[in-house]
Amino acid sequence: MSRRDLTGAVDFSVLDRTTGGDDAVAEEVLGLFVQQAGMWSPMLDARQEGWKDAVHTIRGAAAGIGAGALAAVCKAAEAADKADAPPLLDRVRDALDIALADVAAWRHELMLRSLKP
Template identity: 75%
Template sequence: MALRDLSGAVDFTVLEATTAGDDAVGEEVLGLFAQQAALWSPMLDVREEGWRDAVHTLRGAGSGIGARALAEACQAAEAADKTSAPPLLDRVHDALEAALADVAAYRHALMLKSLRR
């Protein structure tokens, strides 16, 4: 993975502005995002009692790193009723996977940058 693998699912200028360009803080925030994704993604199913909590949490986490498509998908799913939510939750899952792929590529680039110092 490398920066050339970024799909645009995450606008990392949002993260860089939030962290004032501090790579160590950026890495920590992205690590927390990945942990949140692992914790909440199994609940992206209306059969799970906390599905709405999952999309709400992922919406905030995605917004914080610049994953706009993820945040928008979460917002739509969160507003939906249980019967119309399943395809919206599929959209959340797809947007989350795209964001995680970009996060992995960006974190890899941060790791390589730290090795050069």
């Protein structure tokens, strides 16, 4: 993966402002995002008792790195009743997958930049 693989699902200028342009801090934040996604994504199922907590946590993490579309679908899912949640949670999972692909590409870019003298 590389920068050319970015879809635009994550606005990395948000992350850049948050981290003050520090690539090491950006890598740490993105690593935490990936970790959070892995921890909470299994709960993105309306049959799971904590699905709203999962959506809420992913929403905050997404907003923090500039994944606005993911944060928006999380907001909609979080506001839904359990009966209406399944298709919204499908959208959250899809948006999360796309954001994670962008994060992987950006982390690769960060790794390449760290190799340059």
